[in-house]
Amino acid sequence: MALTDVAIRNAKPGAKAIKLADGGGMFLLVTPAGGKLWRLKYRVDGREKLLAIGAYPEIGLGEARRRREEARELIALGKDPSREKQREKVRARIQAADTFKAICDEYCEKRRRDGAKGWAPATATRSEYLLSLVCGSIGKLPIGEIEPADVLTAIRRIEGKGKLESARRSLQLAGAVFRYAVATARLASDPTRDLRGALTAPTVTHYGAITDxxxxxxxxxxxxxxxxxxxxxxxxxxxxxxxxxxxxxx
Structure with missing residues (x-):
C-alpha cells in the first residue's frame, strides 16, 4: 500500500529501524534516532543495490517518487543510478573548481607558452590586466554557470568608467577564455558570442601624419x-x- 504524508508524519521510531514501503522498490527508513530516510532497492546485473534518495521532510513524498521514477528510467536504460549519482557529484566538484579566474590563469599561461604564437611579455601583461577587470565581477563563478548577462554586466562596469577601448578588448579576451574552456571540454558554448554590438564603439583618434x-x-x-x-x-x-x-x- 502506497504511503501518505499523514502516515509519514505519524511514523514513530522504534528499537530497530522500520521500513515503510511505497512501491516500486522505494521505502522510507525510520531510524531508532528518529531520522526518516528515503531508499530505493533495485537490481543491476542480478545484484541487489540500494540508492539513497534523501531525507524527509527535506525531500517530500512527491519529490521522492519523482526521483524514484528517474532512477527506474536509468535502470531501464541499463545504467546504475548509484554510479550515475557518484558521477554527478564528481562533475559538480570539478565544475565548482573551474571558476572563470582559474581558467583565465590557465589560458594566460598557455598563451605565454604558445611557441611562435605566444604572447610577448608586454602583450601578456596587458591582457592579464584586462582580464582582471572582468574577474572582479565573475572571477569566482564556476565557468559553466556564467550567462551572457553576467559577462555584459562585468563589461559594462568597465565601460561605465569611460574605458571604452578597454571594455571592448576585455570582452574579446573573455571570449577567448570561454572558447578555451569549450575546447577543453569544460563548457558547452561561449556566452559572449551574442554580445557583439552590445558595447559603445570608442571614437577613433588619428594622430597627425605627414602625407606630402x-x-x-x-x-x-x-x-x-x-x-x-x-x-x-x-x-x-x-x-x-x-x-x-x-x-x-x-
Whole structure:
C-alpha cells in the first residue's frame, strides 16, 4: 500500500529501524534516532543495490517518487543510478573548481607558452590586466554557470568608467577564455558570442601624419641636422625605416 504524508508524519521510531514501503522498490527508513530516510532497492546485473534518495521532510513524498521514477528510467536504460549519482557529484566538484579566474590563469599561461604564437611579455601583461577587470565581477563563478548577462554586466562596469577601448578588448579576451574552456571540454558554448554590438564603439583618434612628399623630405633633412643627443638622433634616423611605435623603438 502506497504511503501518505499523514502516515509519514505519524511514523514513530522504534528499537530497530522500520521500513515503510511505497512501491516500486522505494521505502522510507525510520531510524531508532528518529531520522526518516528515503531508499530505493533495485537490481543491476542480478545484484541487489540500494540508492539513497534523501531525507524527509527535506525531500517530500512527491519529490521522492519523482526521483524514484528517474532512477527506474536509468535502470531501464541499463545504467546504475548509484554510479550515475557518484558521477554527478564528481562533475559538480570539478565544475565548482573551474571558476572563470582559474581558467583565465590557465589560458594566460598557455598563451605565454604558445611557441611562435605566444604572447610577448608586454602583450601578456596587458591582457592579464584586462582580464582582471572582468574577474572582479565573475572571477569566482564556476565557468559553466556564467550567462551572457553576467559577462555584459562585468563589461559594462568597465565601460561605465569611460574605458571604452578597454571594455571592448576585455570582452574579446573573455571570449577567448570561454572558447578555451569549450575546447577543453569544460563548457558547452561561449556566452559572449551574442554580445557583439552590445558595447559603445570608442571614437577613433588619428594622430597627425605627414602625407606630402615635399614635407617628408623636409622632415628627413631636419633629422639629419638635429644636434641634440646622439642616441636620439640615431633613433630618429632609424624610425622612417622601421615604422614602429616610440616605445618599441626605444
Amino acid at each position: 612628399a615635399m614635407k617628408v623630405g623636409q622632415l628627413l633633412r631636419a633629422i639629419d641636422d638635429y644636434e641634440g643627443s646622439g642616441i636620439t638622433k640615431l633613433a630618429l634616423q632609424i624610425a622612417p625605416h622601421v615604422y614602429v611605435r616610440p616605445g618599441e623603438l626605444r
